[in-house]
Amino acid sequence: MTDVIRTFRLTKHYDTRRVVDCLNLQVQRGQVYGFLGRNGAGKSTTIKMLMGMVQPDSGEVELLGEKVSAMCPKTRERIAYIAEGHPLYNWMTIGEAVRFTRAFYSNWNHTLVEQILDHFELSRKQKLRRLSNGQRAQVSLALAVAPEPELLILDDPTLGLDTVVRRDFLESLIQIIHRKGRTILFSSHILGDVERVADRIGIMVDGVLRVDCPTDHFRESVKKLVLDFPGPAPEAVDCPGLVNSWNLGSQLELILVGYDEAQRTAVEALQPRSIEIIDLNLEEAFIEYTRGRKRSLPLFAMEESRHDQSIGDQGIA
């Protein structure tokens, strides 16, 4: 298998903040790679560096075996990019946008564009400024796939779309994937979408790629353990593969990666009354893996005493 996307120690700072830190990313031909991370984790900056829109402070990017900084137009024809928000020229009609984009490509599948536009019931005479977010996404997709690209890079393509449009968009994307084993890298906040489409995921946390593995493997690796104690739960836990822990009074919640014999022994050494092992779906696994020490605040409908107790649990001063 050849690497279609390859970065080597890619690093970017904004002022003194390191937004992408020594990123080594490899995506192989035919893979659908879900690129995940919380807001500000460095996903968009990474994608912009992949596309040459942002210059890295250090490191290199190769797409289809060619350095992005010196990529020839012929290679660029084989790569499609849909930026976040589906930027298009609002003054154009859909027909004008198709004609404008077509002018740049030697290989343009006009039948495919027509099929996609017809499928989504988009008139060629509609002005882009009058389209909904979903329709703009559909036009972007049609324009992106028309040159029959080998590699598609999509920055949060379903952002702002309603559930039905998102499902339609993903169905189209899946159909596109099935054509000639294309490679797709896409970032998203919607884990359900990623779970449906991606066969491998990467998770960025504070600019660092913390996870790079098959989607199923990640989901199966992250476990939540709820330890129940007869008295107060211990504050500190020393356990290999521990991502996070929360003391909830007499309970201790642990998020562990790759739960195995060594971890079981370490957990049992705490002598809890019971141990509950909870399997997580991708969304839960992602949330637990990335949210850090802060927990959500499910407090608003609770009585004051419980409120105080919960705040105490979170360790918020």
Add this chain to the structure above:
Amino acid sequence: MIKALAIKELRESAGLMALASLGMVWALAGLMGVNPLRYLSGGYVAPDQSIAFVNDSFATWASVLVGGLAVALGLKQSAWERGRDTYYFLLWRPVSRRVVFGTKIIVGVFLVVALLAVAIGIYGWWASIPGKKPAPFEWSMTFSAWKLALALPLIYLGAFLSGLRPGRWFGTRLIPLAGVFVWVFFASAVPYIWLFIPMLVLGYFGVLVAISYFVETSDF
């Protein structure tokens, strides 16, 4: 593809061009003695004693209107796309950035020079009709106007560079434009054409090198 890029730039510049053209028509009408507001001033029109291009207000109007177009167009062509994120759509097309920005600049310079050239042509043709002005007309009298036509594209490029160049706030981003204004002012004040031309060439060279640098190295 260059044709598609050029048509896009022309379409996006059409509004500003129309506004500047209307202003220029108004100014030329005034210079030709057709005062659209004369009814407001009781219908009185002062006798015209000016000599076309020599001591009339053509250069002032042209500087304000075509200079204004140059600044607005330069900023719009470079900063507007950044503001709307359309650079992400445009710059990933299989064409080099030099071609994309080169086409933008050629269209922009063409529009600025074309507006001024048409205005010089129309006003010169009118002034050459005997009896229209109280002085004989020679085309050599348009020399100062053509000097302006050589200098205004530099203002346009300064504005383009300001829109392209990253800056912490708008004031510092306008430094190239302000610098070019000063340079053009001094170049225009030089009475010798043999010095005026090299000064302009130097200005063009510097600004184009800077644009080329930011086109290749800027974050979009």
